[in-house]
Amino acid sequence: MTHTPPAAPAGPVTTLLVANRGEIARRIIRTCRTLGVATVAVHAPGEEDAAHVREADTALRLAVPEGRGPVDAYLDPHALVAAARASGADAVHPGYGFLSENAAFARAVTGAGLTWVGPSAEAVEQMGSKTLAKKVARDAGVPVADALDPADVRAEHLPVLVKAVSGGGGRGMRVIRDLAGLAAGAEAARTEAASAFGDPSVFCEPYVERGRHVEVQVLADRHGTVWALGERDCSAQRRHQKVLEEAPAPGLPERIRQRLHRAARDLASAIGYTGAGTAEFLVPVTGDGLGEPVFLEMNTRLQVEHPVTECVTGLDLVEWQLRIAEGEPLPAGGPPAPRGHAVEARLYAEDPREDWRPRTGLLHTFDVPAATASFTPLTGPGVRLDHGVRTGDTVGTDFDPMLAKVIAYGRDRRDALRRLSAALAGARLHGVGTNRDLLVRALRHPDFARAHHRPEGLHTGFLTGDRLTELARPLADGATERLAALAASLASFEASRGGGALPAGIPAGWRNLPSAPHLRRHTTPDGREITTAFRSVRGAHLPEQEGVRVLSATPDRAVLEVDGLRRAFDVYRTAPDRRGPQGADGPEVFVESALGPVALRVIDPLPEPEATVDPGALPAPMPGTVTAVDVAAGEEVREGQTLLRMEAMKMEHRITAPAAGTVRELPVAAGERVPAGAPLAVLDYTDPDSGPAPAADSGSDGHHAEAAPHDEGLEQ
Template structure:
C-alpha cells in the first residue's frame, strides 16, 4: 500500500491530489520553487521540499530534483498532477527505476501518445477516425492547421488560409515547437472552422477493465486553450455519444492504458468526429466528470496504482449536468494579456465543496478548486489560472444560472481577470441553447468592460466611501458658510473619472452626478438611489487600488493624486513593458523605420511569448531592451520617434499580442 505521495506539481493541482490523499490516510509531500515558498499547497502538505530556483526548467521540470525530494521526505509514490512532467515517459521510467510507485499510465503508453503523428497512426490502425491530408496540400484542403507533433495547448499551432503562406508558417511553427518541446516536428491537418472539442474521460485498471466516464464539451476556447468545460456535451445524440465512448475505449485498449486519461476528439458540424490526441494524465477539467458521476477520480487513480480493480465492469451512469470555468488573471480586452500582482481577495459565495465531488444525494451545488488565497502572489513563471469554479445541477440551464450568479457576486480583487467575460458566456443565448464551437469567442465579442454608467457610479461610490472613512465628528457649532466641493479623480483603463462632492448639514452631496441621491455611506459600503432604484456598492481599498462590487458589475479603479507628478510621465513615443518578463527576441534596431503594429520584440511571461509591437509609424530612436534582460511593468523598452514629415506620436505601452502557447498549471 502507498504510505506517502509526493506531488510533482504546484498550486490547485497539488491541493486537489492532497485532498484525496488525506481522505485515504496517505501522507503528502509538496515540492516548491522559491516563488511558491508561501503558497497554499506548501502549507497544506505534511512535508515540503524546496527546489532552488524560480523558472520551471530549473525546478518543477527537473527529474533529479524531484526524485531527490522524494527520497529526502520518505515518499514511496509520485503523482505528477497535470502539466509539467505528467506526460513525460522518461520521468515515469525514472520514477519506476527509483523503486517508487508511479501514479499514472505505463511509460510505454505515454510514449505512444507523446508524438501526435505516431499517435494518429496507432489510432487509425485501431479503427479510430483521424483527420489527415493526403499527399501535398492543395487549394481544396484549405484551411489547414499546423500543429507541433510533440506539443499541445496551442504552442506551435497556426491556421493557414492561403497556400502561399504555408511554408512560412511551417518554418515558424518548427522554430516555436523546437523552443517549447525540444522537437521541431510539425504536421498539417484540415482545419474545421466551427468544430466542437469533445473529449471522453477514461479510467482503466491493470486487470483489463476500461471505463468511459462520459464526455466533456470543451469548445469555449481562447488561443486554442479551454476556458469553459461541461459534462455531458450538449446537443449530442445518443448514437454519436455511444460511438465516441467506444472510440475512446478502443484508443485506450490499443496502447494498454492503465490509470486516468482523456481521449480528445474534434466533432464536425455534420456529426463526424476525429481523434485529436490522448492526454495521458488527469485533465484540468476533471471536476465536471466528478460532479456528474460522484466519483473521486484521484482516489481511483491511487487505488489503481496500488493494483486494485475498478469497482465494477461499468461505471456509474452520469446524473445531471456540470459546468466549469477557469478564472484567469488576464485582461480579455487587451488580447488576453496575463496579469501579475497580489490576489487581495478571492471569495466566491455559495461554495459547498472544495476539491471534492458532491456529497451523496446532493443534486446541486458549487465547487471551488483554487491554488491562490487572499494575499497570494501571481508571478511571471507559471500559469495565470487563479481558480476553477464548478456548478452542478439537475439540468444544464440550472447549472449555468447557478455558476453565472456565483461569479457575478464573487469578490476578486487585486488583479484584472476574465470573470466578467465568463459571466457573459454563461448568460449568452447561444451558449444557453447549446450552440457552442471552438470559434465561439471569435464570433461573439464578449470582452467589453462594465458600461460607462456603472463605472461612473462606482467611482462616485468609491469617493463617498473614502469621504466616510475620513469623516471626523464635528466638535463645534455649524457655521453658515458653504463648504467648498471636494474633488477626487480615478482612472480605469486609461479613462479618467472625476467626482465632485461637498458636505452639508444633510450629509454628502454629489455635484458631479446630478439626480443621484445618497442613501447611506460607510467606509466599505455605499447605497445610491438613481431614478427611484437603490443599489448597494461594496468598496474595498488596497493602497491606491479601489475595487467596487455592485449589481452593475465589478470595477477596479486607480486613485489618482490631486496634483500629478510630471516626472512620472513618460516622454512621447515611449514603448513601455506591459508586464514583467524576460526579453527573448528583438527584431529592431536604432534608426529602423517601423509601421504601426510591427513586432519589435518578444517578452516571455507565464511560459508564453508575447509580441510587443510598435504603437504607430515612426523611427526607433532609442532601444533599451536586450535579449535575456528581465524587465518590470512600465520599464522603458524603446522610443519611437516621429517619422519624417509627420506629427509626433503619443506615449504608449505598445500593442501586445500573446503568441499561442502552452501554459503549464
C-alpha cells in the same frame, strides 16, 4: 493489437510526492489527506509560503538552473526523483502540465523503484507524439484526420493548422489560410514548440472553422477493464485553450456519444492504458447539426476539467488514480451513469478586451462566497472552487495565468449555468484584472444557453469576432461606474470623518464655503476619468446626480436610491502600491454591487511630477522573458513590424513598431528577464508625430504589444 496492462505494484502507497504546484497540487493533497496518505510538496525558490507547500506534510525546495526561471525547477526529472527519495516517498503523482506527459520522467520514477501514478511510460510515449498517436488510433479503428508534412501542403488542403508534434495547450500552433504564409507560419510554430517542449517537430492537419471539441474521460485498471466515464464539451476556447467545460456534452446525438465512448475505450485498450486519461475529438458543426467525429489526441494524465466529471459521476478521480496505481480493480458492473449537469469556468488573470493580455500584480482580495466546497467532489447541487491563489498573493508571469476553476453542479444544465454565472458575478476579485466578466456574459448568452437544443450554436469559434467584443464588455456599464464612484466618494468622506487630527471644535468634513460641493476624481482601468460631487448639509449627503438619493453611507458601504430603486454598494480600499494612470498615486478602490463590479483609482489632487519619458521608448507591457530579438540597431522598420518577442504566462507576445522609423537602441537581449515598464527598444520615428499616444497606464502600454497570431478555433 491489444496490449496487456502492466503488473500491479508491490504494495499500497504510503507517501506521495506531488511533482507539481498550485491548484492541482492542492487538489491531490486534499484527496491524500482523506485517504490517509502522507504528502510531499516541491517548490521553486520564493514559493516557501505557497498554499500547496503549507498544506503538504513535507516540502522540499527545488533548484533553478543558472539563468533560468522558476518554472524550470519543475522540469528536471532527476531532481524530482531525488526529492522523492530524500523525503521517503514511495510514489509520485505528476498532476498536469510540467512533466505529466513525459515518458522519460515516468521511466525515471519506476526505475527508482517508486510507484508512478499514471499510465506506463510506453503509453505516454505513444500518445505523446501526435503523429504516432494518430497512427495508433487508426490501427485501433478510431476515425482520424490525415497528418501532412508542411512541405506537402497544397492549395487544395487549405486551410490547415500547423501543430507541434509534442506538447499542447495551444503552443506551437498556427492557422494557415494561404500558401504564401505557410513557410513563416511553420517556422514560427517550430520555434515556439522548441521553446515550450524541447521538440521543434510540427505537422499540418485540416483546419475546421466550426467544430465541437468533445472529449471522453477514460479510467482503466491493471486488469484490463476500461471505463468511459461520459464525455465533456470544451468548445468555448481562446487560442486553442479551454475556457468553459461541461458534462455531459449538450445536444450531442446518442449515436455520436456512443461512438465517442467506444472509440475512447478501444484506443485505451490498444495501448494497455492504466489510470485516468482523456481522448479528445472534434465533431464538425454542419448546417443541419453535427457531423462525424475525428480523433485529435489523447492526454495521458488528469485533465484540468476533471471536476465536472466528478460532479456527474460522484467519483473522486484522484482517488481512483491512486487505487489503480496500487493495483485495485475497478468495481464490477461498469461505470456509474451521469446524474445532473456540471459546468466549469477557468478564471484567468488576463484581459479579453486587449487580446487576452496577461494581468499581474497584488491580489488584494480573492473570495468566491458562493463556493460550498473546494478540491473535492460535490455531494449535491452547489458550487466548487479549486484555486491556487489566495488573498495577498502576487500574480506574476512565470506560470500559467489560471487563478482558479469555479465549478457548478445542478440538477440540469440550466440550473448549473445559473449557479455558475451567479457565483462568478458575486466573486470578489480585487487587484488583478481577470476574464470574469467575459465568463459571466458567455454563460448567460442565448447561444450558449440553448446549446442543448441547438448544438450548432456552440463551437470552437464561439469566443471570436463581434461576439467576443460583446462578451468582453464589463458587467458594469457607464451609469453603474458613476454610481460606484459616488459610493466610493461617500465612503471615503465617511472614513475621513473618523480619522485625522483636526483643530479643536472643527468637525471632520468642515469647509469654510458650505455652498461648494465635495469633489472626488477617479479613473477607470482604461484611463477614463469620473468626477463626482455632493454636498453635506446637517449630516445629509446631497449628490449632484439626477435621480439619485443617499439613504446611508459608512466607510465601507453606501446605499443609494436610484430612480426609486434601492441599491447597495460595498466599498473596498487599498493602500497605494504603484503609480496609477494620469499621475494618480492614490489607493485603488473596488466597489461591488448587484449591478456589477467596478475598479477605480483615486486621483491625487496634488500629484508628484513624473519623469520625462523618451517618446521613442517602447516599455515592456508586463514582466516576462525576451525570447527573440528580430531587428538590429540602425535598422529601418515599418509600422507593425515585429521588433522582438516576449514570453509571459505561457504565451508569446510580439512587440511591434507603432509607426515607421529607425531602431536607435535595443537595451535587451534574448533570454533576458525584464520587469514591466523596462525599455525594450527605442525608435526614431520617420514622422515625429506618428509615434504612439501616451498609454493610460504606464505599466500596461497596449499600443505595441500583440499576442502570438493564433486564429481562434480548434486544432483539427
